Amino acid sequence: MKYLIRITALSLLTVVFITSCNEQKNEVAILEQEVIAIHDEAMAKTDSLFLLKKSLQIELAESGDSSNVFDLMKLLDDADEVMMVWMDQYEAPDVNLSKESNLSNLNNQKSKIINVQGDINHAISKTTNYLNR
Numbered sequence: 001m002k003y004l005i006r007i008t009a010l011s012l013l014t015v016v017f018i019t020s021c022n023e024q025k026n027e028v029a030i031l032e033q034e035v036i037a038i039h040d041e042a043m044a045k046t047d048s049l050f051l052l053k054k055s056l057q058i059e060l061a062e063s064g065d066s067s068n069v070f071d072l073m074k075l076l077d078d079a080d081e082v083m084m085v086w087m088d089q090y091e092a093p094d095v096n097l098s099k100e101s102n103l104s105n106l107n108n109q110k111s112k113i114i115n116v117q118g119d120i121n122h123a124i125s126k127t128t129n130y131l132n133r
Contacts, residue, residue: 079123
């Protein structure tokens with residue numbers, strides 16, 4: 001009887017442990033998916049950066065007015081560069097790290113990619129407004 005109770009208790013503890021590990025993994029996986037979704041949304045707009053830069057080059061060739069064009073070209077280049085830097089330094093969750101470390105790293109990555117997304121959106125908006133004036 002004692003043997004049966006021990007086996008049952010051990011089985012129950014194993015189930016609780018596995019469930020707990022899965023919940024921790026799920027929390028990390030959910031945050032990682034959020035980070036990647038923000039990245040994917042921002043990355044989809046990088047083609048616009050190149051197209052707008054081409055439009056600015058045409059604008060410069062046709063009008064010769066470089067007062068704002070070079071600043072806007074730099075803004076577009078910088079927005080593209082911050083995306084490349086973010087992708088280069090991105091650290092995926094590490095199974096050897098604790099849940100807390102992975103969540104901390106992912107929250108840091110999320111904050112950075114939100115800033116990158118803001119830079120891209122700002123560059124696109126400012127350049128589009130200039131070209132549509």
